[in-house]
Amino acid sequence: MREPHIREIVCLEPSALALRLKGQRHLTLLESVMRSEHLGRYSFLACNPASSLEVTAEGTFLDGTRQDTDALTLVSRILAANRQRHVPGLPPFQGGLAGYISYDFGRQLEPDARIPGFAALCPDLVLHHFDCVAAFDHMQERAWIIAESAARADQFEALLNGRPRPLGSHAITGWQSNFTREDYETAIARTVEFILAGDIFQANITQMFEAAIPEGFDPLAFYRVLRLKNPATFAAFMDYGTVQIASSSPERLLRHDGAAVEARPIKGTRRRDSDPSRDANLIADLTSSRKDRAENVMIVDLLRNDLSRVSKPGSVKVPVLCGLETYANVHHLVSVITSELKDGLGLGELIGATFPGGSITGAPKIRAMEIIAEIEQAPRGVYCGAIGYLGFNGKADLNIAIRTAQFADGVARVQGGGGITARSNPAAEYEESLTKIKRIMEAFAP
Template identity: 50%
Template sequence: MRCLAHRPHLTFLDSAAMHTLLGRYSYLSCEPFSTYVVENGQASYDGEPLDGDPWEVLRSLLAKYPQEHDPDLPPFQGGAAGFLAYDLNRTLERLPAPAIAGQHLPQSMLHFYDVVVSFDHRDKRCWIVSTGWPEQDPARRAERARRRADEFAALLARPRSPRIVLPGTAGAWRSNFSRARYIAAVQRVIELILAGDLFQANIAQRFSARVSRLFDPLTFYSQLRSLNPAPFAALLRYGKLTIASSSPERFLKLDGRQVETRPIKGTCARSTDCVEDRRRAELLLASEKDRAENIMIVDLLRNDLSRVCLPHSVDVPALCNLESYASVHHLVSVVTGELADNQDAVALLRACFPGGSVTGAPKVRSMEIISEIEQVAREVYCGAIGFIGFNGQMDTNIAIRTVTIDDGLAVFHAGGGITAMSDPEAEYEETLAKAQRIFDAFRAETSATL
């Protein structure tokens, strides 16, 4: 990553935490041949506005580069990669715009990459995959593929850029909620649940701080992945915008026709004392409130997947399993299905976006309440980061534990699912537990080795 760090539009999809089932592959690319952006519901390609529904526009653009999947290579073999912001939800439903626009980021930015450096952490292998796109003539495409592969090999052979001491943030962190206001917000959601408006809503607070002029995003990301390693992490360096994610949650994976989503609902802070840490994990597994929260979202995702999957193919092979990360324990379920023959990766995204684990149920009503209570746009937070391959494969995260740094301002959110059984004080403390490793990464003053 440091060898390519200063090339245009770097995307690093980083399995920073090894897991028996997750975190097998990492991908690195830069210098895309084209860029797809959505702003205020308007799609554009290389800066040219395109008429029509932005999801259909994306499907038509991907179709220009048909590519067979090679099963002997890691799944991402060239394609579109980047982010889909939570606020893309307004292209799918009639939803109120938040009162505060946030950082004014696009609703989506996906770069089209012809070359991908792919890593298989299980088998300890690495490839440079070069497709030759956007050339359409077979001979020219083959020549471009060879030339671009050689260019990337040369870039990777150069010395890495030096590590820089991280100066940290220049100002104090501010939240859009005080403790009392967040607790009141949780109480308000509980009242709406008891009144029959909804079953669950995910409410987050937004932290922001100015960063030093000397702030080095690469070193910050190095600190974050060291302190909070996660299987669905990412670093996006898109001009003056940096997105650094240490997400533990998969949103949607499409492997051939097989679909998987892994919703996280139910969280508790870890302890440095082994006995106490084990006790907390056991309490989480036994928690009626947390299991109910998880099961509600599993039902929502089963419904979402059934819109695009074959009848009777949607299954739940794992329900409320424990997964442990650097600072928290989570309850994680797995929902699977088989994509119908007339559907594709874009249809799957559209049917499920944004992820139910970060909205609530029913989804549309919970998103209305989120906008009303949080007031400020979530932007990348609770959207998705990942890839859609020209070969039809896809893997995306839920963009939680995710920082955006733009124009000298660092922003991230931390939240949780509120149900009728929620304890408002405990919900507030849960947001701080989720935020802690990000605060720690900004405070660190020495560089870490990637």
């Protein structure tokens, strides 16, 4: 088992250091902007990976070479071949795979589902093998380079000590949705009909806003504004050449600490209000809402079922049910489900059992995914997929990529929506979809 090289460095703001890495290959920033001891403690920064795993419509590729093995089996093999001792006292990601899994990758995990093969917005999966990473502990205000060797640490430290690269514009205007308000409300009503007919209990329906990327636009400049407008526990920025991603997600898909698994689904949302009295009323309305609690409990049951497929019998627990969490723009109901992974299973099997996250599909999951595809008539790309890391030390943390903008082929895309149940009001659901992306659109404003 390999021993990493560890070097403490000055703890600067991770997004500021990202400016010094701008232009390096596959820049990856996983950042806790809204900081707390339990959810927002760590950030990670990496670039210039040793190798790259990519899944496209043409197949699965490792460093550009087509593979006959499926992607999650390859993930398990790569993690096993590069096992590394976890160093206590340091942030949990100490080298490994990092990147994203798109929502549309879920179609490969459910080949019997009746989901059209939409033209992809980006590769279905991109995971880079980072043998060198800068890791930040915001509670201790300390940072380290953790590398395969001293030579790799030297190279990375030289980049981190370089001059910040200039930024372009963060502004984009001229957004258009793929739904009119009337069409979106009709789509919600149709989803309710599916529910009343017994097809599903709920489905997460979204609309997509698109705009042409203007000359001079800089995705990293946009992320720098977004992280201030909408600070989040599971934020991320990635520049992967053909696609750039800026995420300010508050939601964890799953965390694995080497033994225990944790999922934190969000279901139930109210906007925030600057007036404390009105804000308190919105909180009271959310926490007392039978519709929102029912929606949350349904997804908790779905995730308990997903996790039970790969967890030790009797280990699946729900320590928090419909807890309140508050963010920059919204209040959420969040539940916590924990379990212990079965002996002999790894992160590849865990992802295969839980992806895509139930909170952004619905229940039952496969039928909900079919109805989503039928109603939205579009791929989702990274949105509603997952962003994060799978460490060589057995640690892993993946967000659900909501509150996320993606840039590819000259088009910027932002999506927003919500969970639909039998009690859903189409007009209210339309307004909620706009509330979800309000801070993102403010970050694009000139």
